[in-house]
Amino acid sequence: MPAHQRVRGLLLASHAGPTAVVTCLAAALLLALDAPAATAATATAAVLAGQLSIGWSNDAVDADRDLAVARRDKPVVRGSVTPRLLRAAAVVALGVCVVLSLLTGIRSGGVHVLAVAGGWAYNLGLKATIWSWLPYVVSFGLLPAFLVLALPGQAGPSSWVVAVGGLLGLGAHLANVLPDLHDDAATGIRGLPHRLGRRATSVLAPVVLLAAAALVVLAPRGPVGALEVLALVAAGVLSVAAGVVAVLRERSRLPFTVTMAVAVICVALLVAAGPDLLAR
Template identity: 50%
Template sequence: MATTLALLRASHFAPTVAVTAVVVVLTVIARLEPGTAAVLACAVLAGQLSIGWSNDLLDADRDARVGRRDKPIAAGQLPRALVRRALVVVVAACTVASLAVGVLSGLVHLLLGVGSGWAYNLGVKRTVWSWLPYAVAFGSLPVLVWLADDRLPPGWIVAAGSLLGLGAHLLNALPDLADDAATGVRGLPHRIGARASVLLALSCLTAASAVTVLGPAGAAPGWAWGVLGAVVALAVAAARAGGRAPFRAAMVIALVDVVMLAARGL
């Protein structure tokens, strides 16, 4: 049980579940067959597990130097050999499941989705281009879902996904800015600072809300305009308040964006 819990913690469990849940929502919007949707969700889950485990495995020495007790591998609670074996299993499962739903969909997932995550872990996160893997990976999610049914997604869903990805990157980096800087990691959030990162995240997530309202064909319903107005008001109020308010507001807006995506896509 202790080993299982350590593996879950090392997988970046919350983001892994969140991304998989977003894909499940997208399969509903795309009206995929339940069997195809289930296989696709398993493929994405396995891919996200591989990204999380590879991240902590590659960063284990760096995390140990800064005393990260919340990282099971760096803290010596999880053997590296076990994580490597787990990686082999989930990468194999991800490859088989991805290609099982279709060659094109599978290649998009493996190359753009999982590939972007691994590229980030392998070094892109130390550059000014640290945001790009997130934008590409999140933007590719609707593409791989729609291609599973031999269709292309609406462009507005891809744009909203990429904006959500950029916002997610900025928010995800914030708690580790000091530890990252101490070990030579200088991605975009480190270069522009915490305050600018939060404000940029708010802007990206608010833009995703606007795309979700304006993107679909036809006139947007009144409730969608109301939600967009509330999102803009929240973002402006949080930016003026400062402190932790912008971060909390960004998390709320990210959740609203996913709900809006589902509501407008159906």
């Protein structure tokens, strides 16, 4: 296998889209919080390494299931990477993540390592249980906590910021699983969305996303401006559209893409909130 094909396979197996979105949003939030350049660079690199490790471990663990249902969108099924290579890459990325996280501070680093551990726990078994939602809620909730704690002299984030992250994580989980419900059922995966069913999950996902957007608009101190209202309306329209698409097109990945768009809106609002993100 040519080296460039292995590199491309690793890129695809990293779940490149979500990895890039989460990393860029983390960087944007750090810049909005006026993080020192070294802190921003180290924390952003830690987030990137953590997301890479989660993505690669996911495809490594799911390799047999993906082969069983012929998931041609997966590099392992195409033959461009092997499960062994993915396992090695995931372990190396995890090690880099731990080192970079701890370089931001013991407390902040510990929080981020715990967040990444949640992603690994999902991959290693929780995805097949009724608790499949828990790692998403915990990990996405802890991510902004890590970013704030990495700042010099900060006690931590406001509680509502953690809640917004958790809601976005839950919405991402529900939307991400929708296209794979049939394949998952064929390979023994029975997470929360599978137990709720397609229709209930398709309704719940946009409700959760809209709740996250509403919280980030209403929680900060001060009056709600026209731009905040416009952002909330946009998030609502996107969330409802994701639910409709999920019902009408069972295997469409558009709902998850829309979830990422709502996350971008929420982070833009978080950036605008500025000092209100910090615990007082």
